[in-house]
Amino acid sequence: MFWIQVEPSVSTEDETTVYTLDSSAAGHYECILSGLRWVCESKVSLQYQFSSWEPHRASLNNMRFEEGGPLLDITMISGKLEEIHLPHFVCIDPDYPQSCLREDIKVLHVKDNRVLLEEVDEVTRFHAKLLHPSFSGRGLVLRRMLHWRVHCDLLIFRSTRALLTLHTYLIRCDPSLAREVEAQEKSYGFLRLPKPKPEKSLWKGSRFALKTSCQSSITPQTIKLRSTRPNYFEVYIKDAAMDFEMELISERGESAWKAEIRTEEYRDDSSTRDSEFVDEFRPQLIQKVNNVFAIADILFTKGVIGEEINANISAAPTRQAKMRH
Template sequence: MRELDSADCKALCFALHYSDGVKLNLLNSVVPNNETDSIVKLLHRVSDLRVDRKLLLNFLHASKNMEKQGYSASSLLTALNHKLDFSCNSSLSSGRSGQENRDLLTMSRIDFTAISSAIKTSTCNTELILYDCQADDSALEILFPILHKVHLHLGKSLLCQVLTLISNAPMAMSLQWASSLSKALGKELNLSDIPLNYRTCESLQLVLDDKEELTHLNLSYCQITDACLDLLLPHLHKIMILDLTGNDITDKGVLRLHQALDESSFTKTICICDNQVTEMGLLVEEARFETQQADTRRCSHTQNYITKDLRSKSEMEKSISSFVKTEDLIKTFEPELAVNNGKISYRFQWKTEGLFMCSATGLVFGLKGSGCVEYSVAHWDARLLINTHYEPAGPLFDIKTPTGEIYELHLPHCETHVDAIGSLSVVHIHNEDTWEFLSPNKISRTHIAVNVCRLSSYGLVDENNQNNKIINGQVLLFQEPDMSLTQQRLWVFLLPSNVPLSEIKEQQQQYVFIQTSSDCKLQINAKYTLISKKAKRVQPKVCEFRDCFSQTTKLFYHTVKLNWVTSIG
């Protein structure tokens, strides 16, 4: 640290007076307060000025105090190349440190008044760097009227503080402040490790609303929930690299995030590792989603940002093995079947708690202690979902437990795309007049899970029915017996994958089921036909695969049945 005395300052002023375009380095220099004014008056002779942040503040205050004498701070800003850097590393002239554990500079309202006054005199925009700084709310409010003339760089804590100011302001002022802040901020925003509540995320949403594009938004370890994420979803397609590591986002939130970014070609990487996501397998086909934490934590500056190459599907599948999946803990059981008047009743007795999957229906029960569960397929009531946005998306199951307790129920679905899975819910029907829609607590590629406390009827419903979507299906073959020796008749059923085979076999028991590979993909409202050189007659020639769980049908399923008659020999 160099302490300049009065003689040093007079010599400096003499040199500046008879010079022009001088490069002046006052880094780590202390200038006496009574000599500051004389140096500031001669800064129009300086083309490149280097000072630390404390001396910079002194020069700004001196400029402010000399306004009445007709002095303008524009010469100071020109000498600083229109850059006011108050970060710790300003003395190194290396831009920003990105660290907030360095010495903090406490800045007062008077300091910000001097900064504001200087920026107002400039004919061009000023770069204002406020890393490693702290200030109270009244001081920060002085910034808003000059943000239209500023390229602003804020430390994480200050940025959060400014967002809080916006959330607490009256509505009109809040919108104006958010718009000004959005235009002043750069292409990267870093709020990592700063807890963000719902109100703060509302302000961030307003800021993002006016942003055109961001190269990087770092919201890692911010305690962001699904509700907070929902606020930001409409704007995340404008972000190239989105870091949501270490938050409280669940399967449902990830599905909504995927849906929001599905058509965004600008977004290249979304990091969601270390969240409350239980089914990473949902993202196996989406290479942009990073589900494993990198060896080095991301930092906010592009040049220090470690970006992993987009992984192939096979690599993504390998990464899934590092997560504990619900399916790995499920035990499959063969239920006891009883048939009464063509209706199948299923029964299972358990002795230990755990997750158990019925091999006949695909239902998964989360069971406590020991007990017995009885269940059957019920008919959808056409009146049930009238005046709602939902349509049936699977069989309706009537479930009872004479003994024991069920705490969780997993219903199989037939969706193939994560966006479609995200629109599924579960309806719990208590009686003809009372029902409720339940949000899933777990989502996988095959099942939707909900917590249950009272048992009656449960079924999957779809809030966003797509006319031409592709689902997982099954093709079932039944042969008609007692035909002639020269002719055979084959019935072909096209069904969603979550329709129990046992139910179809019981309803078509007059025919002989032909065991074969049945898994396939089916498209809603697509037309299908059977083609064979040996077929004598196919009825109908073309059949449309419609909504498989129609509210209007009395059956719980709607099948495509193709009658195929063939000659033998």
């Protein structure tokens, strides 16, 4: 089956991001952002926004289900859909009977503030198909008692300071969750380091450790692949100056993911040029710079130098000695 890729137009309404999708003729279409698919026999226009599972978590627990994909609030603007295919992150065994899948995987349907579970017509590798759908908040849910493997993503964010800190998240393949995490990290001043996803699906509820090929401090020692908001590894590398590898290790000691972090990915060109300038003109700077304390204070505030260097600058007896630090 060939799916025509569609890029949504994005707008903001009452601080909520809304995605609009248009298909001009009959066909099979897929949103490149969310993975949402639809089939239509004529021109169609629809909108969706990502919603939070949190208000429905208690109801799902009572029904012994948990989320299995993003929760999408979908609104038809014009036209009619023959099918809609909701994205999910569950790793489906090809030998698992469809009759059992339809029992264990449902679609959450929010109507008039009520949470209902509906059967799906078919579950495929990355989607659940519904025929002639009506719309409201919808998302795939899984029976809690079963032990599922899930498709995952690994998100890495780096500090913009000289002392390298990485925040490394292991999450389910959920674009709404990834965007939420990225927005939070940007508010901290961290930048995304794009890396490939784990090639194999992972058991939900399992614990994982992270290691690096260079000397580093990593906390916590392990994290759990969980349904609620994910935790992250904080990786601190004091003297980062070369390429190094990061590897995710399962509780069985198996490698779940590995990637190389290259120097040019975490060192800004501007910082490198500044460093080269200082190295070239170091003798002249030591003799001529007067306002050492003010410069040190700015560098310390921005994280370019640490507490130890800042303290050494303050303790140095002469202006030239301060500059040498």
